[in-house]
Amino acid sequence: RLEKTDIDNVGVDASRFIRDQQGTRTKSSISQRLVYDLTDSRLSPSEGYFLWLDSEFAGLGGDVEFISGKTGGSFFYPIADEVVCDVLGEIGAFESWGGDDEVQVNDRYFLGGNTLRGFENAGVGPRDLATDDALGGNRFYRGSAEVSFPFGLYEEFGIKGHGFADVGSLWDVDDGGVGVVDDNSIRASVGAGVSWRSPIGPIRLDFATPVKDESYDDDELFRFSFGTRF
Numbered sequence: 001r002l003e004k005t006d007i008d009n010v011g012v013d014a015s016r017f018i019r020d021q022q023g024t025r026t027k028s029s030i031s032q033r034l035v036y037d038l039t040d041s042r043l044s045p046s047e048g049y050f051l052w053l054d055s056e057f058a059g060l061g062g063d064v065e066f067i068s069g070k071t072g073g074s075f076f077y078p079i080a081d082e083v084v085c086d087v088l089g090e091i092g093a094f095e096s097w098g099g100d101d102e103v104q105v106n107d108r109y110f111l112g113g114n115t116l117r118g119f120e121n122a123g124v125g126p127r128d129l130a131t132d133d134a135l136g137g138n139r140f141y142r143g144s145a146e147v148s149f150p151f152g153l154y155e156e157f158g159i160k161g162h163g164f165a166d167v168g169s170l171w172d173v174d175d176g177g178v179g180v181v182d183d184n185s186i187r188a189s190v191g192a193g194v195s196w197r198s199p200i201g202p203i204r205l206d207f208a209t210p211v212k213d214e215s216y217d218d219d220e221l222f223r224f225s226f227g228t229r230f
Contacts, residue, residue: 001027001028001029001030001031002026002027002028002062003026003027003028003029004024004025004026004027005024005025005026005027005106006023006024007021007022007023007024007106008022008023010022013131014131014133015128015130015131015133015135016128016177017105017128017133017135017173017175017177017180018105018128018131018133020175021104021105021106025062025063025064025104026061026062026063026064027058027062027063027064027107028058028059028060028061028062028064029056029057029058029059029060029064030056030057030060031054031055031056031057032054032055033052033053033054034052034053034054035050035051035052036050036051036052037050037051038050039076043197043202044158044197044202045076045084045086046076046078046082046084047076047077047078047084048075048076049073049074049075049076050073050074050075050076051071051072051073052071052072052073053069053070053071054069054070054071055067055068055069055070056068056069058107059097059098064104064107065096065097065098066094066095066096066097066103066107067094067095067097068092068093068094068095068107069092069093070090070091070092070093070109070140071090071091071092072088072089072090072091073088073089073090074086074087074088075087075088079147082149082150083147083148083149083150084147084148084149085145085146085147086144086145086146086147086148087143087144087145087146088142088143088144088145088146089141089142089143089144090140090141090142090143091140091141092109092139092140092141093138093139094107094108094109094138094139095138096174102174102175103138103174105135105136106136107136108135108136108137108138108173109136109137109138109139109140109170110122110125110134110136110137110170111123111124111125111137111140111142111168111169111170112124112218112220113220113223114223114225115142115168116142116166116168116187116189117164117166117189117191117206117208117220117223118166118189118190118191118208118209118210118213118219118220118221119187119189119210119213119217119218119219119220120218120219120220122134122136122218123217123218123219123220124168124169124170124187124213124214124217124218125137125140125169125170125171126170126171126172126173126180126181126182127180127181127216128179128180129179129180129181129216130179132216134218135173135180135182136170136173137170137171137172137173137182138171138172138173138174139170139171139172139184140168140169140170140171141168141169142166142167142168142169143166143167143168144164144165144166144167145164145165146162146163146164146165147162147163147164148160148161148162148195149161149162151194157196158196158197158198159194159195159196159197160194160195161192161193161194162192162193162194162195162204162206163191163192164190164191164192164193164206164208165188165189165190165191166188166189166190166191166208167186167187167188167212168186168187169184169185169186169187170184171183171184172184181214181216185214186212187210187212187213187214187217188210188211188212188213189208189209189210189211189212189213190208190209190211191206191207191208191209192206192207192208193205193206193207193208201226202226203224203225203226204224204225204226205222205223205224206222206223206225207221207222208220208221208223209221
C-alpha cells in the first residue's frame with residue numbers, strides 16, 4: 001500500500017490529539033492475511049473453526065513507521081439440531097519503530113459496533129474527556145460467545161435467532177495528558193438478535209446492553225449490519 005493523507009480544517013473544539021494529526025503524511029507498507037478455514041460453510045457455519053493472522057509493516061518509505069499484528073479464531077459447535085454455539089477470540093497490538101515515537105490516531109485500533117456489541121463504533125477505549133473524542137489504542141482484545149437457533153419459520157426463509165455475550169478492552173496511547181483516560185478495564189455486554197439470509201446477502205439486527213462499562217463509553221442499544229462476522 002502507498003497512501004498519502006492530508007488532514008486539515010480540524011475544528012478548534014476538537015481534541016488536541018486530533019488537531020496534532022493535521023498535515024500531510026505518506027505511508028508505504030506491506031501487509032499479509034493468513035486464513036485457515038475448516039468450517040462447513042462460510043456464510044452460515046455450524047461446525048469447524050476459522051483462524052486468521054494479520055500483520056502490517058509500515059516504513060518502506062514515507063513518514064510512518066510501525067509494525068502491527070492481530071490474530072484470532074472462531075469456533076463452531078453444534079449443540080442440538082440446527083442450534084450452534086460460536087466462540088470467538090481476537091487480540092492485536094501496534095508498535096512504532098525508527099524515528100516515529102508514536103502511532104498516529106488514524107492508524108490505531110478502535111473497538112465497538114460489530115466488534116463489541118452494545119457500544120458504538122469507537123465507543124470504548126482511550127478518550128479525551130474534554131472533547132469526548134475517541135483516540136484509539138495500540139492494544140486490544142475481544143471475545144464473544146453466541147448461540148444461534150431456528151426462529152420457528154421455514155428453513156428456506158433463512159431466518160435465525162441469536163443470543164450472545166461480548167467482552168473486550170482497548171488501551172495504550174503513546175501520548176497521554178490531563179483529561180485523557182487510558183486504562184485496560186474490561187467491557188462486557190449481552191444481547192439478542194435476528195438474522196436473515198437474504199438474496200443480497202446476510203442481514204442482521206442486534207439489540208445489546210452493556211453489563212460492564214465506564215462512564216465515558218458510548219453505548220449503543222440497536223445495531224443493523226450487513227454481511228458476515230468475519
